[in-house]
Amino acid sequence: MMRSHRAGDLRADDVGESVVLCGWVASRRDHGGKVFLDVRDVAGVVQAVVDPQLPGLEVAHRLRHEWVVRVVGDVSARPDGTVNDDLPTGAVEVIAREIEVLSEAEPSPFPLDDRVDVDEVLRLRHRYLDLRRAPMQRNLRLRAAVNRVMREAMTEQDFVEIETPMLVASTPEGARDFVVPSRLRPGEFYALPQSPQLFKQLLMVGGFDRYFQIARCLRDEDLRADRQFEFMQLDVEMSFADQEDVLDAISVAVLAAAEVSRPGAGLASIPRITWHEAMERYGSDKPDVRFDMELVELTDIFGDTDFRAFAGADAVKGLRVAGQADMTRARLDALTERAKALGALGLVWMRVRDGGELESPVAKFVSESEQLALIDALGAVAGDLLLIVAGKRAMVRDVLGTIRLDLGRPPVSEGGLRFVWVVDFPLFEETLGEDGRPAPMHHPFTMPHPDDVERLESDPLSVRAQAYDLVLNGWELGSGSVRIHRPDVQQRVFSLIGFDPTEAQQRFGFLLDAFRFGAPPHAGFAVGIDRFVAILAGEENIREVIAFPKTQSGVDPLTGAPTPIDPTQLRDLGLRLSPPKE
């Protein structure tokens, strides 16, 4: 028998048991005449007590951190006064009878003690050691649990799990593709899927009316704290379903996962906000509603102001920063610079003094009635700092939305879990594309809102989409839409964005063809699992919930990927490298 028990599982009930443990030496406290070993395995740590004077146990002096050992012994209650309340196993210890060294270990390149923050490249280069540490064990087990309950939730709702190909056709839309050269057809390439989008719609035509997949997606775009080249999505599509059906089905899955991570937190439903309201109140399409500090509309107050910075502005909005009237001039200047960097002409700040007096370099330009209206609108009290931006509405929202986050956003591990559905996204981007045509905000198969279809041609930028995002604590967790299944509507959207029929046929012909053979109305969604698990784990960075992530420059410090390949591989693929750029 290799082992009989897990070290971390031993409790007072096990006293008297003869046990065989296998694990790593987490710590050795050598008193000369007695040696204490902390033996760590997947379940935790237990103390083994060794008398090195006994035959066969002299090895205890020689053991080092992270050696792998097999310990045969008897579970014993710890003597009075030596119980360790900090350890789950702290009531017991294992009196060793035999110790076998299964593997020796060189000194670790970094402490495996999770109290020490270690340089991330070093951790990634030796990820197999980093994975032994408690946070990574916890995070990856949480991730497994999230995958499990979401899979269960979808299966219980009659969704069918279906895999789609990894080697797919490149489509020029969207993100940059990773490509794979074809050996059998030199000069031609597969792409790795950015998402299973087109396949899941084909599955709907194929009669699987509820599909899901925990799918790997790949996009060759620059990496960020919340973005890796490859990431996982809970990908979902359903037929004969509208937006409500999708939101319900996804809610069940993500709330089940939230419950696993925060048992008893009692999240029952996910509130909704329209895209327009989110932009006006939070200056973001992914509002972090863990804190208030909402954007307040001030345009009407300054409708006929003499203050030139506000006069005639498309929009004037402000923030009330509670209790921050004493913010230093240097910080205010830094905020102003930040606002300018984001596109504002300037940032007006006002300190609210006792008696409601406003202190600001520009106070003298703002009339008394305007000042009173301002204080009233913002709900300002003495000690507050007011920040105001004027200009184009989209810019004002964007600038104040960013400053709101800069000043108020709590760490990811604080403030609970605040999901929000953002609904009624516009069908097209706010401004026309370079070609003077509308650009789809989501993708060109998104169904317009039924009340707005008639304005498609006359006023396309005002048309809402049946598109929706799921937001958690200010992170975009996922997005989805009702898809266009009617060729006539699809044709109108294509011609609006400048796809002529031939081009559309070339790019997405197989999908359009499929839709000619009886396409059910369908809608779908995809949840970003890496981001979701990161938030649940209280991590600011998705690398902390990925076993083997890449650095910001796309390198894996463990394997060295990417690497050059052998010239014969290139030849087989019909590829020749151009000379390196100077």
Place this chain on the structure above:
RNA sequence: GGUCCUGUGGUGCAGUUUGGAGUGCACGCCGCCCUGUCAAGGCGGAGGCCGCGGGUUCAAAUCCCGUCAGGACCGCCA
């Protein structure tokens, strides 16, 4: 492509502002001692291309330029 931050024994830091001997702290590592510790303790020891290259200077971890690596962000991510 851009902005900002960080590179100092194996690890985490201080030292850089104001140039003056690789100086310091904690952990780890090696040796010895030690029978109730649990981040054991005591004594001793080893270990450095101050990321790399160039420049300024009598003198550079420290100032300047470049470069590499990492991180955060902008662009990008339908």
